[in-house]
Amino acid sequence: MAHYRVIDKASWPRLDHFTFYRTFANPSFNLCVPVEAQQLYTCAKDRGVSFFQLALFGLLRAANAVPQLKQRLRNDDIIEYDAISVMTPIMTASEGFRQVWCDNAADFPAFSAAATPRIEAQKRSIDSSFWNCSLRWLYF
Secondary structure: OOOEEEOOHHHOOOHHHHHHHHOOOOOOOOOOOOOOOHHHHHHHHHHOOOHHHHHHHHHHHHHHOOHHHHEEEEOOEEEEEOOOOEEEEEEOOOOOEEEEEEOOOOOHHHHHHHHHHHHHHHHHOOOOOOOOOOHHHHOO
């Protein structure tokens, strides 16, 4: 069960930003940056662990270190979760995608132990749904 606290808007320093962006039809943003990951890749290979999972765990830890990234709008309340999890696409056996939910964990071994069976199950699955987008349709 997710635990969170309700933020007091009256004393919240981000209220002006929230009020401004709240009127946008799609108040979100994306950020794409190159990241040098050779050391992380080497670390994963030296330890015999999944580079993908290690990177995902690192990104999740980083996101959980920033309070604003754990904040959401719930009805009219602004809440901040104690911790957030991540959902990631996994390619299936038929080259489609399924979303896999990976919960936050205190350390990488715990994260990987929980994520691995979920990821592997989806890798073996065969898509039969329109929503499981196939790579064939992504290349025109």
